[in-house]
Amino acid sequence: MNRVVTTVVGTLVESWQELRVHRGRVVLSLVGVTIAVASLAVVVGFGSLAERVTAAFNEQYGGRPATYSITGTSTSGDGTGAAAPATADAVDRELRAAAERYDVRYATEATYTSRRIQFPDGVAEVQGMTVDPPWAEMHRLRMASGKWFAESDRDRLAPAIVVNQAFLDRLGGADVVTHPTVRLPGAPGVTAVVVGSYVSAEWDTDPMFYQLSNSVATSSVAPGSDDGNQRTFEVWIPESGAKALANRIASDAERAVGGDVSVDASRMDAAGSVEGDPLGAMRYVIAGVAVLVLVLGGLGLLNVSLVSVRQRIREIGIRRGVGASAGRIFVAVLLENVLGTLVAGAVGVMLGAAVLGNATVRGLVTSGVEVGGAPFPLEAALVGVGSAVFVGALAGFLPAILAVRVKVIDAIRY
Known part of the structure; x- marks a missing residue:
């Protein structure tokens, strides 16, 4: 056991000493690897961030996997399929x-609506949604200021609403901390209080709002002309058995209501609306670019390593002459490349992290979407270092074979 440990440690020390002796050659040969690994880390990092941004956008609009929309329709009434208000x-x-019976933690109304809202410059028809507190978590809604709805807000005599920045601008640039109010015309009309502002995209220039469902105050406000009686309900449930559970919730409600009402469940999130992996194409493209970068870096290192071994034939022949075994020579040459590329990989990963860690670059990739996680994806660092070691092993294999074939007589010729 001691002999094995001594051999391993000795080989590592020997390889490291060779790197120090030939540091000029090593630096030149590893420049390409460093650039390749840095490029690879940046490509993988960009790809990881792009995937997370795409997933975040999908979840904002369609919900998290698996989100189902459940809607009740009727064959009677106004002929549009909308049920009567009581129904x-x-x-x-x-x-x-x-939903409560089946222990669904995230369930919310998700009905599009419109309200005539009194702004300082006049009354305007504003689009909005009637939701429950879980909506924000289900759709990755982020608050810019103030707060999101809580269950206690249902009992407010002045209804709480959450708006976008365009809505606040229409109020004259009001700040949420001042608790601005707006008049909701109706029968009777009420005064709503803005309790929060959510993060919206730059192109979201029209005022929009969220109001809390089943609240005392909002139930007394007359709906807008575009409301109708079509109400939508959403549930976010585990993907395993999601379809069966959503259908069970819909069928239970349909059976309980009875009459001519039909309740249907349909999946909303991107994972359920796209066949296969919705991000699969992006992953293949990223993997292809990463492999290409890796191959180019590996070929450059292999070429330099072969030339280097040919230039060291005298040195290797002398070492064989003083008793170094073929295996020792093979491992030493191989480890020289592996240790060198390991250092190059670490430097390349740091360069990649510096690029992706830059706030401006990250902002261009994420478009301001909060994706969470570390500034530099861990998988990019692992892929960068791992690929550097892998390239070092591959690029060192042929030179190591060449070094093993060096004979003592070759040292005399050189």
Whole structure:
């Protein structure tokens, strides 16, 4: 055991000493590897961030996997499929009861609506949504200021609303901390309080708002002309068995309401609406670019390593003459490349991290979307260092074979 440990440690020390002796050659040969690994780390890092940004966008609009939209329709009433108000309320009530029965933690109303809102410059029809507190978590909604809805907000006499920046600008640039209010015309009309502002895209230039469902104050406000009686309910449930559970919730509500109401469940998130992996094409492209960069770096190192071994034939022949075994020579030459590329990989990863860690670069990739995680993806660092070691082993294999074949007589010729 001691002999094995001594051999391993001795080989590592010997390889490191060779790197120090030939540091000029090593630096020149590893410049290409460093650039290749840095490029690889940046490519993988960009790809990882792009995947997370795409997933975040998908979840903002379609919900997290697996989010199902459940809607009740009727063959009677106004001929549009919208149920009568009393029936719509019954469907909503039964859907909530079914979600609670099956221990669904994230369930919310998700009904698009419109309200005539009194701004300082006049009354305007503003689009919005009627939701429950879980909506923010289900759709990755981020707050810019103030707070999101809480269950206690249902009992407010002045309804709480959450708006975008365009809405605040329409109020004259009001600040949420001052608790600005807006008049909601209706029968009777009420005054709503802005409790929070959510993060919105730069192109989101029209005022929008969220209001809390089943709240005392909002239930007394007359709906806008575009509301109808179509109400939508959403649930976020585990992907395993999601379809069966969503259908069970819908069928329970349909059976409880009875009559001519049909309740259907359809999946909303991108993972359910796209066949296969929705990000699969992006992953293949990133993998292809990464492999190309890796191959180019490896070929450059292999070429330099072969030339280097040919220039060291005298040195290697002398070492064979004083008793170094073929295996010792093979491992030493191989480890020289591996240790060198390991250092180059670490430097390359640091360069890649510096690029992706830059706030401006990261902002261009994420478009301001909060994706969470470390500034530099861990997988990019692991791929960068791992690929450097792998390239070093491959690029060192042929030179090591060449070094083993060196004979003592070759040392005399050189």
